[in-house]
Amino acid sequence: MRSPVIAASGTYGFGREYGKYIPLSELGGISVKGLTLTPRQGNPPPRIAETPSGILNSVGLQNPGVHAFIRDELPFLKAHPGLAVFANAAGSTVEEYGEMAAILSETDVDGIEANVSCPNVKCGGAAFGTDPDVLARVVRCMRRQCKKPLIVKLSPNVTAIALMARIAEAEGADGVSLINTLMGMAVDIRTKKPILGNNAGGLSGPAVKPIALKMVFDVSRAVSIPVIGMGGIVTGEDAIAFFLCGASAVMVGTGNFTDPFCCKKVTDEIADFMDSNGYTQVSDMVGKLELN
């Protein structure tokens, strides 16, 4: 990739709206809105609640379905030379994850990012990525049918994320990305109701950055596959901290909502930092954190 900065899934749609303002080819890549086998309406509104230094969202994977993506959106994205297109894929059963991998493998996406933070409908709704055995089954099933680079996007809503990363690696993942959102709630004390229509949602933005950095640090020491870091990145300096903790690329999500040029700004600021500190390539910084 020509840049280590990727637009994070669910915050950049399929690139069309941002593409009116920013040459998408200047991004390292885009992870598209989470795709499912069939179209989804998503959750009832309100879907976003602002929090100190972040947001809670409960969009609920609203998307046109994988087939409409391949037909209507992928050709637009692939018309941007140099832009790596990652299909963020989710399923409601283990088998559906495998089917998504098979379908997307026959397209010209550059990689598949498995969103394992979705509820497992057959097992009481717990997220696939929060149970080690279920995560192993999902990655195994996808790997068998996946001919593309497979990135497993880890859920932070676990006790030991490094263990989950090791499982993903052992089952054949080519890389891991983290973190997805942290489960949270916002309450309207006057109505005595949760603010989000879905009651609970996922926290993202600068509020989660310290948690994300620690998780990236732990995961990058536990696996030897590449790590993509995200969680609260809004400046080049934020991204550099993720590189030092072991990420070899970063994703920018919520930052795009407050500044639609955030990905470009982060990219330019990384380049400035590298120039003024004598780094010639990102890999010179990866994992170079010096512990006290």
Ligand SMILES: Cc1cc2nc3c(=O)[nH]c(=O)nc-3n(C[C@H](O)[C@H](O)[C@H](O)COP(=O)(O)O)c2cc1C
């Ligand atoms: C509104 C919204 C929608 C999201 N949708 C998805 C999604 O469809 N699939 C996914 O894997 N992550 C999704 N995410 C999570 C982000 O990709 C990212 O992991 C998370 O927000 C942390 O990064 P950030 O703090 O830079 O936003 C979503 C996040 C937000 C804020």
